[in-house]
Amino acid sequence: MDKLLIDVPERIETERFTLRCPRPGDGAAINAAICASMDELRPWLPWAQAAPLLDESEAYCRRHHARFQLREDLSFFIFEREPDGAEGVLVGACGLHRIDWTVRRFEIGYWRRAGLPGHGIATEAARALNRLAFDRLDAQRVEIRMDDANLPSRKVAERAGFTFEGLLRRDTLTTAGEPRDTRVYARVRGVEEAEVG
Numbered sequence: 001m002d003k004l005l006i007d008v009p010e011r012i013e014t015e016r017f018t019l020r021c022p023r024p025g026d027g028a029a030i031n032a033a034i035c036a037s038m039d040e041l042r043p044w045l046p047w048a049q050a051a052p053l054l055d056e057s058e059a060y061c062r063r064h065h066a067r068f069q070l071r072e073d074l075s076f077f078i079f080e081r082e083p084d085g086a087e088g089v090l091v092g093a094c095g096l097h098r099i100d101w102t103v104r105r106f107e108i109g110y111w112r113r114a115g116l117p118g119h120g121i122a123t124e125a126a127r128a129l130n131r132l133a134f135d136r137l138d139a140q141r142v143e144i145r146m147d148d149a150n151l152p153s154r155k156v157a158e159r160a161g162f163t164f165e166g167l168l169r170r171d172t173l174t175t176a177g178e179p180r181d182t183r184v185y186a187r188v189r190g191v192e193e194a195e196v197g
Contacts, residue, residue, distance in 0.1 A: 003071040003101045006137065010068070012076065014128045017121065018087055019076040019094065021068045027058025029090040030077060037114035044150050045111065046175055073097055078112070078125050091116060094125040096133060096142075105141045106133045110156065122153075126160040130187060140189045147174065148181035157185040 012019040022030070031054050034041070041048035052060070067073040075095035080088035092112035099106055108129050112121040126144065133139035144162050146153040158164075162185035171182040 004069075006071055006101075008068070008071065008074060008137070009132070012128050012132060013081070014124050016081060017091070017124060018079045018081050019125060019128055020079065020087070021074070021076055022061040022064040024058070024062050024065060026061040026077065026090075027054060030061060030093070031057035033090045033092065033113045037111070040114045041111055043175060044147055044153070049175060071099070071101070073099065074106075076125070076129075078121060089113075091119075092121050092125065094122070094129060096129055096137075103141070104137065104139050105143070106137070106139055107143045107145060108133075109144075110153075120159075122156045123159045126156055126162075130160065134187075134189065142187050144185045145182050148183050154183060154185075157183075162187055 010021045031052060034048065034057065035051045038048060038051055064073065064075040068075060073095060074097075075093065077090050078092040078094060079090055082088045090113070092110065094108065094110040096106040097109050106129075108126050110122040110125050112119075130142055133142045142162075144153075144157040144160075146157070148167060165184045165186050168182040168184060170179040172180055174180045
């Protein structure tokens with residue numbers, strides 16, 4: 001089947017949040033969230049080394065909207081949900097990345113806005129993406145990878161029910177250009193996919 005024909009929801013409702021694919025016009029909201037979070041994101045994410053300009057953030061939204069439609073990358077912004085169901089403040093981003101549609105393998109990525117630790121934002125988003133991958137996209141494998149030193153991200157993977165598979169030693173470079181180890185967590189069809197909390 002042509003991947004363009006695969007039905008992927010552009011909006012996912014969780015218990016407390018709305019996950020929605022980026023759209024034209026979202027640039028100001030994502031720019032504010034990134035700029036407020038630079039100090040927390042910089043050590044882990046190569047794209048967070050300098051605060052983006054507003055135009056760059058808008059271009060990012062349009063590019064990722066197109067990539068979503070082409071099924072190349074399934075990015076979502078995480079919004080608090082207002083009591084009336086409307087989208088509130090943008091509190092992070094997540095997505096299914098490094099997609100292999102032949103094998104049906106996906107990698108979950110996530111980050112949350114600074115000042116909101118302990119709110120379970122990334123864990124709730126990771127669980128929702130795991131359900132999307134296995135229930136709607138026929139995933140065989142879903143991974144979460146992170147720098148071995150990124151303890152908060154490790155906790156998210158563990159709380160979301162992913163199994164630690166191993167450490168890829170000196171797998172890539174840190175944002176400072178030093179060799180780093182990458183932790184790999186995964187869930188696979190027939191084993192963990194039905195155990196999502």
